[in-house]
Amino acid sequence: MKTLQNSFSRSLTARWKGLAAAACLGLGLAAEASAQTPVFVQWPMTRNNQDSAAVRSANVTVGTPTFRRYVLSNGQVPTGATAYAPYSSVGQAFGVQADGGGWSSNATPPGPGSAPRRTYYEQFQITATAAARVDSIIFSAAVPSSSAGRVAVVYSRSNFTADSSDVTGGKGPNGALPATANATFGVNSTGVAGGTANTPATVPQYSTGMAQSARTFRLALNGATGVTLTAGQTLTTRIYFGVGSTGVGRYILLKDVIIKSQQRVTGVRNGKAVAQLGIYPNPAQRQLVLAHPAAKADARVTVYSATGQRLVSFVPAVGAASSEINVESLASGIYMVEYSDATQRATSKIVKQ
Numbered sequence: 001m002k003t004l005q006n007s008f009s010r011s012l013t014a015r016w017k018g019l020a021a022a023a024c025l026g027l028g029l030a031a032e033a034s035a036q037t038p039v040f041v042q043w044p045m046t047r048n049n050q051d052s053a054a055v056r057s058a059n060v061t062v063g064t065p066t067f068r069r070y071v072l073s074n075g076q077v078p079t080g081a082t083a084y085a086p087y088s089s090v091g092q093a094f095g096v097q098a099d100g101g102g103w104s105s106n107a108t109p110p111g112p113g114s115a116p117r118r119t120y121y122e123q124f125q126i127t128a129t130a131a132a133r134v135d136s137i138i139f140s141a142a143v144p145s146s147s148a149g150r151v152a153v154v155y156s157r158s159n160f161t162a163d164s165s166d167v168t169g170g171k172g173p174n175g176a177l178p179a180t181a182n183a184t185f186g187v188n189s190t191g192v193a194g195g196t197a198n199t200p201a202t203v204p205q206y207s208t209g210m211a212q213s214a215r216t217f218r219l220a221l222n223g224a225t226g227v228t229l230t231a232g233q234t235l236t237t238r239i240y241f242g243v244g245s246t247g248v249g250r251y252i253l254l255k256d257v258i259i260k261s262q263q264r265v266t267g268v269r270n271g272k273a274v275a276q277l278g279i280y281p282n283p284a285q286r287q288l289v290l291a292h293p294a295a296k297a298d299a300r301v302t303v304y305s306a307t308g309q310r311l312v313s314f315v316p317a318v319g320a321a322s323s324e325i326n327v328e329s330l331a332s333g334i335y336m337v338e339y340s341d342a343t344q345r346a347t348s349k350i351v352k353q
Contacts, residue, residue: 038261039132039229043124044281045092045255054351055282059132063125063234065257067094070120070241073251074098081249082144089285090206091140091255096120100144101248114244115196116152118185121238126259128229135226137167137237138258138280142206142215144251148244149203153183153219155237157229170219173204183219185240200242206253212287213324216256226262235259256281277339283351286328292339292346295320299341303327303350306334327352 037059043051051062073093077083078100084093096102096111105113112120126134143149153167166184170177177183183201204215221227229235237259243250258280278291290301295316301323303312311330316323316339325337327350335350 040260043257059130060126078248091253093251099248100251103243104246112242116240116242121240127234135262140215140255144206146245147205150200150242152197152240167219277348283353296341304336
């Protein structure tokens, strides 16, 4: 058994080194890829507003997120409410005012109210250094002490000077977003795009220990087509929030903002790139989601230590295209996760915080 484990360890280490070499040198993989290369960028928002360089795609540069008419929490205890640090394990805490109040449209100065307004947003930007395709934006959001939080998302390839597109479709914390709550501004009854969102998606009310999956939104950019970026082109995404509450302490808690392609090159099989796995959040503290091919009856997901020791292994639900993995019990460090079935195998790196 020890001999087999050592053999596997050497095999896994060699595969890992091969992946690193492929990423640095190409090794002919460019010929396997299309002209539109995958994208993966993540802003964890737990320590600061910088993205995670450990998981950033090599074919993009990343801007620092910016607010318009929002401010970070001051970290103090508002009267009659709970304190939230600007950045913590629950995410970036911000609002119209530093104490989490001021959301009401009747406040002085007025806030956006219950419907997201185009003049209140946080902006995220990536710039392609080579032709690339982006398919979705993923983020986790919640509002303490209020069930009246709402969100809408818009993107542009011209920094909103020549184009502006609503993000429509996708999944919210309670499943598929219906047409009446699809995270879009849409148009008003006369067919004119308005300054406030007509059909915003609901942001869940935060509670201590809330599961990541209970606050996560996965929204498609341009449906199944995705958004193509040419070299040098910037994708600007704005996330707009509204809260229908007049009290303090109603912070937006935003975490693990991810802009990604549907598939990401993560493994090599028979000398060819395998674009199958996506991981978010990564780094992770408690739980992560592994995106993989629709699982077959013989599929298995396994997590290994850097030395090849098998730590977690399970059979994903047949037909499922993603699986949740609890990593809370793992020590901080780097691990490998593998998806395999009778015809294919792909691995990717996990960073446990």
